[in-house]
Amino acid sequence: MRLYLLENVINFLLGLLWALMAISAFILFTSLLHVHILYALGIAVLDIAFWLFVIVLLEMANLQIQEYKELRRQTALLEEIHHNLKS
Numbered sequence: 001m002r003l004y005l006l007e008n009v010i011n012f013l014l015g016l017l018w019a020l021m022a023i024s025a026f027i028l029f030t031s032l033l034h035v036h037i038l039y040a041l042g043i044a045v046l047d048i049a050f051w052l053f054v055i056v057l058l059e060m061a062n063l064q065i066q067e068y069k070e071l072r073r074q075t076a077l078l079e080e081i082h083h084n085l086k087s
Contacts, residue, residue: 021051
């Protein structure tokens, strides 16, 4: 139950971060466009890189949860096989 809730929270945060990345890049680019286009583009790219880093961290957490669930499933199968062999 807790892993299911954690997975839902992580997936919600991933969607939120993708939206924040797009919105913040657009706002930074448009607000800095009057200074210089290359400066605005560079700051927007740095902003996108930051958000992508955070998104990758959350994806790694999601992968670890999936791996944990798979290991639990495999352990249960191995215990069942072991029990059947002992009988």
